[in-house]
Amino acid sequence: MEAPAVQTDTARQILFDRITLDALRQSLRGPLVTPGDPAYEEVRRVWNGLIDERPALIARCLGVADVVAAVNFARTRNLLLSVRGGGHNVAGKALCDDGLVVDLSLMRAVRVDPVRRIVQVQAGATLGDVDHETQAFGLAVPVGLVTATGIAGLTLHGGMGWLTRQYGLTLDNLVAVDIVTAEGHWHKASEEENADLF
Numbered sequence: 001m002e003a004p005a006v007q008t009d010t011a012r013q014i015l016f017d018r019i020t021l022d023a024l025r026q027s028l029r030g031p032l033v034t035p036g037d038p039a040y041e042e043v044r045r046v047w048n049g050l051i052d053e054r055p056a057l058i059a060r061c062l063g064v065a066d067v068v069a070a071v072n073f074a075r076t077r078n079l080l081l082s083v084r085g086g087g088h089n090v091a092g093k094a095l096c097d098d099g100l101v102v103d104l105s106l107m108r109a110v111r112v113d114p115v116r117r118i119v120q121v122q123a124g125a126t127l128g129d130v131d132h133e134t135q136a137f138g139l140a141v142p143v144g145l146v147t148a149t150g151i152a153g154l155t156l157h158g159g160m161g162w163l164t165r166q167y168g169l170t171l172d173n174l175v176a177v178d179i180v181t182a183e184g185h186w187h188k189a190s191e192e193e194n195a196d197l198f
């Protein structure tokens, strides 16, 4: 089946449609940043300073509900969408010109369960955030070498670092994930639950 055409100009039109823009803003707990906002230039920057993408809408999510709202908003309007974790992808894949960015970089909570030796990490956390919390319990996750890299993007592509030779990739140590699909549905996935997704 042929993929539907992406109407990247629609996102720009929404900037001039106050009612639609307000509806998106009100559906989010986190801030919605658009061109002209004081925070825009800072928020659209990624690690690679050569990247100069100008998204029309940046949804700075604070939780799953915000992610679902942003994904549904983009899908129902056929907008170009990108997902931002730590923003370290050198090609700038976290951003998209004229589309909607689901920006997870404010979601940085990390919670260690020292008894089960498991750490729960939100998708905007950096490797430094994870190390900071796990080290307090004398624990570590095999992650990458650079502290500011995002744990989500690193895990999705494998994750290699100092501990890999002894303990495997970050991905090898993944126990479970929360997923919001392109349909805007939330699922938990692990080897026991939704194993195909996992």
Ligand SMILES: Cc1cc2nc3c(=O)[nH]c(=O)nc-3n(C[C@H](O)[C@H](O)[C@H](O)COP(=O)(O)OP(=O)(O)OC[C@H]3O[C@@H](n4cnc5c(N)ncnc54)[C@H](O)[C@@H]3O)c2cc1C
Binding pocket: 047, 082, 083, 084, 085, 086, 087, 088, 089, 090, 092, 093, 094, 104, 123, 143, 144, 145, 146, 148, 149, 150, 151, 152, 153, 154, 156, 157, 158, 159, 160, 161
């Ligand atoms: C200076 C530097 C050092 C690095 N060192 C290492 C290293 O030591 N070991 C190693 O393995 N890798 C390393 N990398 C590579 C890095 O791990 C990858 O570029 C990784 O994808 C970055 O993840 P991020 O979340 O920071 O980036 P982002 O740019 O935010 O995301 C990367 C990609 O993953 C997608 N993505 C991110 N989060 C989600 C999510 N929650 N859901 C769906 N898609 C998502 C984004 O859309 C994008 O396509 C390094 C990169 C840099 C620039």
